[in-house]
Amino acid sequence: xxxxxxxxxxxxxxxxxxxxxxxxxxxxxxxxxxxxxxxxxxxxxxxxxxxxxxxxxxxxxxxxxxxxxxxxxxxxxxxxxxxxxxxxxxxxxxxxxxxxxxxxxxxxxxxxxx
Amino acid sequence: xxxxxxxxxxxxxxxxxxxxxxxxxxxxxxxxxxxxxxxxxxxxxxxxxxxxxxxxxxxxxxxxxxxxxxxxxxxxxxxxxxxxxxxxxxxxxxxxxxxxxxxxxxxxxxxxxx
DNA sequence: CGACTCGTACGATAGCTGTCGTAGTACGGT
DNA sequence: ACCGTACTACGACAGCTATCGTACGAGTCG
Numbered sequence: 001x002x003x004x005x006x007x008x009x010x011x012x013x014x015x016x017x018x019x020x021x022x023x024x025x026x027x028x029x030x031x032x033x034x035x036x037x038x039x040x041x042x043x044x045x046x047x048x049x050x051x052x053x054x055x056x057x058x059x060x061x062x063x064x065x066x067x068x069x070x071x072x073x074x075x076x077x078x079x080x081x082x083x084x085x086x087x088x089x090x091x092x093x094x095x096x097x098x099x100x101x102x103x104x105x106x107x108x109x110x111x112x113x114x
Numbered sequence: 115x116x117x118x119x120x121x122x123x124x125x126x127x128x129x130x131x132x133x134x135x136x137x138x139x140x141x142x143x144x145x146x147x148x149x150x151x152x153x154x155x156x157x158x159x160x161x162x163x164x165x166x167x168x169x170x171x172x173x174x175x176x177x178x179x180x181x182x183x184x185x186x187x188x189x190x191x192x193x194x195x196x197x198x199x200x201x202x203x204x205x206x207x208x209x210x211x212x213x214x215x216x217x218x219x220x221x222x223x224x225x226x227x228x
Numbered sequence: 229c230g231a232c233t234c235g236t237a238c239g240a241t242a243g244c245t246g247t248c249g250t251a252g253t254a255c256g257g258t
Numbered sequence: 259a260c261c262g263t264a265c266t267a268c269g270a271c272a273g274c275t276a277t278c279g280t281a282c283g284a285g286t287c288g
Contacts, residue, residue, distance in 0.1 A: 034277070035278060035279080041275085045275095061234080074202075075194070076194040141264075154266060154267090175265065
């Protein structure tokens, strides 16, 4: 789980999910600066690490944060983590949630161009 | 920081540091199932991610958990994390802290043999 | 039906990283 | 002086993984 959450892109997804008042968002709701393939990859990692739940709801695939399960396993962890991410976000970037997440000096692969 | 803590070996180090009533332990106090080179590597990652503090105390190098700094930056995170690790530890392995950490099916490199 | 959108699967690629071994430095004991 | 301990630096290697592109199936709309 720590590994899953230690990627900026995935942490961003989780934060958006947690911020969403409703609890389920479609994959395409997220406007991530990566291709669809990569998005699928990240959602899979999150699902396989038990952080989110994915269900087909008619035509779209809804993603839900498994908050209760996580809280049962690791009480307080998710909350503290989200709070920490929020604090760091507001400390570094101005825009709250819209942090670039690995702007420029990414550590791996290309990000978008080509 | 999440990345630093998402490695079993490093989490183990941090847990031992946190468990130590005194706050500073020498590198060699830890009996990790890896070579000294790898140990140095992990300590460096922990130091560079700001989780621990290293000071030369005479001949030995003492490692201290930067608990207060971390708590200031991410209130409650470290506590929740350690608690979660403890719970998971007692759930999976019997021996509390002495979990093998990547026994057998490690994902990378060889572990010891050769 | 055809076109479009959403999401997946597969293969490729580059970079990170955990691990090791060997060699080196600093320091204290014999 | 010599050796042992503690730790680091550097190089090598294998595996993971974040990313991309392309191709594909499912479903919706004109």
